[in-house]
Amino acid sequence: MSEENGRNDEELHGSTAVSGMYENWFLDYASYVIMERAVPAIEDGLKPVQRRILHALKEMDDGRFNKVANIIGSTMQYHPHGDASIADAIVNLGQKNLLIETQGNWGDVRTGDSAAAPRYIEARLSKFALEVVYNPQTTEWQLSYDGRKKEPVTFPVKFPLLLAQGVEGIAVGLSTKIMPHNFCEILQGAINTLKGKKVTLYPDFQTGGKIDITDYNDGKRGGKVRIRAKIEELDPKTLVIKDIPYGTTTSSLIESIIKANDKGKIKIKKVIDNTAKDIEVLVQLAPNTSPDITIDALYAFTDCEVSISPNACVIHEEKPQFLGASDLLKHSVDQTVDLLRQELEIKRGELMEKILFSSLEKIFIENRIYRDIEECETWEAVLETIDKGLDPYKPQFYREITQEDIIRLTEIRIKRISKFDTFKADELMRKLEEELKETEYHLEHLTDFAIAYYQNLLDKYGKGRERKTEIANFDTISASVVAANNAKLYVNRTDGFIGYGLKKDEFVCDCSDIDDIIVFRKDGVCQVTRIQDKVFVGKNIIHVGVFKKGDERMTYNMCYVDSKSGRTMIKRFQVLSVTRDREYDLTKGGKGSKVLYFSANPNGEAETITVYLTAASKARKKVFDFEFADIEIKGRGAGGNILTKYPVRKIQFKAAGVSTLGGLDMWYDEVVGRLNTDERGNYLGNFKPEDQIIVFYKDGSYELTSFEITNRYEPSQVLALQKFEPEQPVNAIHYDGDNKTYYVKRFMVETSTQNKRFSFVTESKSSKLVFASNTAATRAKVTYKEGRSKSTTEMDLSEIVDVKGWKAIGNKCPVQNVQEAQLIVEEPKKEAEVDIEGLKDSIKSEVEEEENQLGLFGGGKKEDNPS
Incomplete structure (x- = not known):
């Protein structure tokens, strides 16, 4: 059979020749290895596996160390190539001591010792990484390989990371090898680039040694560097190697010396490795051997000198390109300037919005526009009245005043209106305007701002990163040693010592070093100090614990005797911010005052105590109870309330109390997709620890999440986000792509798993969710299309369909071509009237005359209406 006939037979039977497979598939495989595995991207200097590790670390970041085994597990959500490759990449990043702070045995690049198993070592992001690598507002995101999560395409890195860390990779048909450079010199080079000066960078290595950069050629292909170990003559019979060349280890170096000796190239007697904190390899010479000749021989025949050819290949504009070190620096500097511009523009927009609302608030309160809404009987009338009152001032704003702005004004609390301070408001606006002016100045002088940014990094992180490799201009990147290990806190109350080294004393709690x-003493003094192995904080300690700055939940209850008056005082207070190692007196300051009772309450609990007076006191009742709930929580400097003026024998705990602090008010900012407690966006409600959030997505799925502020929601995908009401059904309107029909369905949420999406519409690609709500309200205002015109109607979803299973398709919607739907809150007029009445009541208390004029008491006199 001829070759042509054979090929035709293969084609007829649907088979493909091996040569065809090779031609079609090998190029795809090569492209994948180059783009997605071995070669770093120029934008952030990271390979995909490194980028995914850093992304997973950021998601896990809470300031504490994480087991590397856990980091590997989190990274596998994004990296589909097994745990071994991830583990090796994490160790590689950790050993560079730039982006990751390490804890445990991470091996040693000098000796070649491998790291301990992932379950034994820990890591977290360094402060440097948190500052220069991450910014979700300027990050481009993509879906992970399985489509379940999102990951960055590249990080918005504002630092030449590729030059600082260096990289090696072998792909199909090409390789990359970029030398690491000195941290400080890179930053100085970036500054000089912005100043228009010529910059030349040379490599520098953690392992030290000496480098010849004569043929470096800016790190491009064709260049090379020669690196030598530092060899000194200890005595006529002994040489000592103190630094080794980059890419070698003490083990490989010793092995190469032994091999050279076995081949007769050098004559030595013995090699001893004394490496510990510093490298020290002793080479004992054979009798009658010249030390100088042996040093030359070591350079010539062993790994005491190596030659490395750099090859700076990176992914740029979606293809591999070969660039030089100066090109990489220039690209990074340009990218950093652009990123700084984006961040400044974002900041400017936020400041302009703050100034606008502060101005609106001031106008609303100072011009008493809130009084004009007293006679309004509908919500629409309230909005219209406020809008009309703002008309004379609208030209001064940089944008139009929207209904959302007006609604925010109606949400201002009466307490804030009554305590409004024009001076403070003007001061705040002046500060915002100054900050805006400064931001605009930085935008106009972006180059100077970028120079200052690099200089700040140099001042902040440059210390301790001195050059290690001799020759010319550059240091090796030094590892910054961060003492941040998990530890246990102990206390010696009598002698006044605390620390993690007092293992024979009283154990307090687990902590980080x-x-x-925070320490409280018997004399009423409070002090905050950094934990150490052992530190003196004062005798007679009554309480010690970990201090969290700004913790508004931690409340301290205390009773003390004031030495000046002899009275026993009682107080509840919080310690939100302090100066470290400064002593704060929690009493009225009298010398000799002492604490009789003290408790620390993580959630503002208010217990009941029993007070025992002395037998000689003149009080009739010598034993009585007191509840801490009866007094307010104030600052630490408050003197407190008088508990009793009589001498107190002792105070005892009687009964535990409940928290006097309410839940946490949460808002959702639809613009950035973040939760907040700063009253930005839609108010979600008051959250207690057990509460959850339910998110409805436009694709017809829902997800339960916690209410952590670190949560991030993609605004373009979210249809609605609400506080989850487990006792209420979900009311939804959805479009079924198979039937091309709009349906109404109601179902109970039966799942409890957090951070997992569950779809409750059909799997058709065109199926979508139009409306969803998880509140008691069931009425909705539906906008639908009839021909070319739009119409609206109100419908009660509970009358259209009963509560069924979450897989049920539901009942057909009474109207089709639904464009949107909005929830109608139950009895909106009554709620509006309540809000208005509350505002009226506040005004009544201040302006008696207006109360009667407005007829707020049904036409009668105030005395006739005690209600």
């Missing part, structure tokens, strides 16, 4: 510790 980067934590601050």
